[in-house]
Amino acid sequence: MHLSAVFSDDFALALATNVIGAKNLLAALEENHLDARVLLAGSAAEYGIVHPEENPISVAQVLRPVSIYGVTKSWQTQWGVHSAHKGQDVVVARIFNLVGIGMSERLFVGRVYKQLKQLDAGSCDRIETGPLAAVRDYISLSGAGEQLMAIIKAGKSGSIYNVASGKPVSMRELLQGMLKERGLGMDIVVEGALPHGRSGFDVPVIYADVEHTIALMGAK
Numbered sequence: 001m002h003l004s005a006v007f008s009d010d011f012a013l014a015l016a017t018n019v020i021g022a023k024n025l026l027a028a029l030e031e032n033h034l035d036a037r038v039l040l041a042g043s044a045a046e047y048g049i050v051h052p053e054e055n056p057i058s059v060a061q062v063l064r065p066v067s068i069y070g071v072t073k074s075w076q077t078q079w080g081v082h083s084a085h086k087g088q089d090v091v092v093a094r095i096f097n098l099v100g101i102g103m104s105e106r107l108f109v110g111r112v113y114k115q116l117k118q119l120d121a122g123s124c125d126r127i128e129t130g131p132l133a134a135v136r137d138y139i140s141l142s143g144a145g146e147q148l149m150a151i152i153k154a155g156k157s158g159s160i161y162n163v164a165s166g167k168p169v170s171m172r173e174l175l176q177g178m179l180k181e182r183g184l185g186m187d188i189v190v191e192g193a194l195p196h197g198r199s200g201f202d203v204p205v206i207y208a209d210v211e212h213t214i215a216l217m218g219a220k
Helices: 009-032 069-084 107-119 141-154 171-178 211-217
Strands: 040-045 090-095 097-101 127-129 137-139 160-163 168-171 188-193
Touching: 009 040, 009 069, 040 069, 040 141, 069 090, 090 141, 097 141, 097 160, 107 171, 127 168, 127 171, 137 141, 137 171, 141 160, 141 211, 160 211, 168 171
Parallel strands: 040 090, 090 160, 097 137, 127 188
Antiparallel strands: 137 168
């Protein structure tokens, strides 16, 4: 299971890690005649610009990545499919938004968890966010793990699978749920006008078609 990646705006670093790293891994297996299944962890960032009517997004969706991370992840996917067509056993899992402790602070969930920890410690008295109107597809870490294992066990080599809940939820609704678990309300939230740590196009709505992934869950 190849999970190594960088979420970086440094093109050289992203290319070396997200693309060349996967290429080197697959090359090493081929050169040493090792018959191993490889799961490459892709990303919803590969889809990039998505129009609301295109949802739920299937893996056949045209890719229009808008970040260096998304571009390099899409190249990793293409190399994985290329390698599968050459005879290697490769599957690709496009992972959507994860919810759980330990997420990167560059991500919305990670930033919220950090501020909740500060709130518990008494070092802040509010939660600051960017706009909360965007609709995303969030899945728990455990739920994503179950789907990844199903893809490893039953996925077809050379195929791409979405790892997601398949359910659209606004970032506001997600935050409300996170606060409610701690007995808190939205009155402590300060919603900013600009996204945190991002520039350029912001996809208004994206959620996944997980039909093929769910079908694998019942495979023997």
